[in-house]
Amino acid sequence: MILSGKTALVVGVANKNSIAWAIAEALLREGAKVALTYQNERVEGRVRDLAKSVSPELPCFQLDATNEAEIATAMKGVGEAFGGKLDMLVHSIAFAKKEDLEGGVVETTAEGFKLAQEISAYTLISLTRGALPMMQAAGGGSVLSLTYLGAERVIPNYNVMGICKASLEATTRYLAWDLGKQGVRVNAVSAGPIKTLAARGISGFSTVLDTVAGMAPLGRNVTTEEVGNAGMFLLSPWASGITGEVLYVDCGYNIMGM
Numbered sequence: 001m002i003l004s005g006k007t008a009l010v011v012g013v014a015n016k017n018s019i020a021w022a023i024a025e026a027l028l029r030e031g032a033k034v035a036l037t038y039q040n041e042r043v044e045g046r047v048r049d050l051a052k053s054v055s056p057e058l059p060c061f062q063l064d065a066t067n068e069a070e071i072a073t074a075m076k077g078v079g080e081a082f083g084g085k086l087d088m089l090v091h092s093i094a095f096a097k098k099e100d101l102e103g104g105v106v107e108t109t110a111e112g113f114k115l116a117q118e119i120s121a122y123t124l125i126s127l128t129r130g131a132l133p134m135m136q137a138a139g140g141g142s143v144l145s146l147t148y149l150g151a152e153r154v155i156p157n158y159n160v161m162g163i164c165k166a167s168l169e170a171t172t173r174y175l176a177w178d179l180g181k182q183g184v185r186v187n188a189v190s191a192g193p194i195k196t197l198a199a200r201g202i203s204g205f206s207t208v209l210d211t212v213a214g215m216a217p218l219g220r221n222v223t224t225e226e227v228g229n230a231g232m233f234l235l236s237p238w239a240s241g242i243t244g245e246v247l248y249v250d251c252g253y254n255i256m257g258m
């Protein structure tokens with residue numbers, strides 16, 4: 001098992017359909033010790049039940065990523081659970097106000113823009129900073145985030161989230177430069193559309209799924225398991241020569257011009 005003796009913190013599990021959960025399952029399968037966080041009390045029960053379903057002792061911590069104090073408290077808990085050493089960090093969170101995911105980008109308010117950027121991009125910096133002392137203690141580490149094609153192409157209605165994902169991908173490259181000398185790699189997986197909680201309530205999502213399945217070389221949509229396995233690869237020593245990279249896990253859709 002490639003990850004035995006390694007430790008991981010996975011941020012972004014809401015339920016069993018979450019991409020973060022598929023990554024956690026792949027990490028566990030390869031022998032890693034995994035800790036989870038949950039955003040708030042509303043999802044706490046569900047996340048703790050999921051954790052218990054795979055292992056009796058899987059540490060869970062509350063972490064609203066916009067709350068610096070909660071980041072510090074969660075990191076302290078992770079340090080206690082893992083003997084002060086962390087090898088892997090997964091950032092799998094995003095949020096924009098519903099009204100900013102429809103209508104015109106030109107209508108985006110400063111408040112909506114800032115909220116989406118803070119949760120969807122800035123938190124890659126603050127979470128990495130929080131994890132860094134434990135990665136230094138481990139002699140290096142690996143960070144992974146989740147992005148989407150809307151970062152570099154126009155996907156109707158993705159709007160301010162596309163702008164945030166462009167920011168997240170640039171942040172991935174700058175962090176990779178910053179932390180490379182310390183043996184910390186920073187990469188992103190660009191996943192194809194998947195019907196998770198974050199995709200519910202997005203009008204026309206079924207059309208997005210059908211369009212991609214119809215055009216992608218593999219003729220179907222990607223699964224959370226496939227994204228989990230690719231994410232696990234980038235986090236693992238098999239990817240020791242890869243940093244600052246965005247890896248497409250989208251059944252090939254991104255290569256198409258027509």
Ligand code: NAD
Binds near residue numbers: 019
């Ligand atoms: P999901 O709803 O299961 O996960 C989103 C998570 O973000 C939830 O766990 C939620 O609690 C968390 N979150 C939101 N605001 C937060 C905050 N302030 N603090 C802490 N956590 C917060 O949906 P998902 O599809 O698994 O999304 C995970 C990531 O994958 C996101 O970055 C998303 O943009 C990306 N992604 C999703 C798709 C897709 O089609 N589902 C495609 C490509 C990329």
Ligand code: 0WE
Binds near residue numbers: 095101192193
């Ligand atoms: O990153 C995402 C979606 C993230 C997201 C989802 C919501 C729904 C509920 C962020 N904020 C919110 N806010 C809410 O109130 N994806 C990659 C999934 C997605 O969203 C789309 C897509 C795809 C794919 C929106 C329009 C078109 C395609």
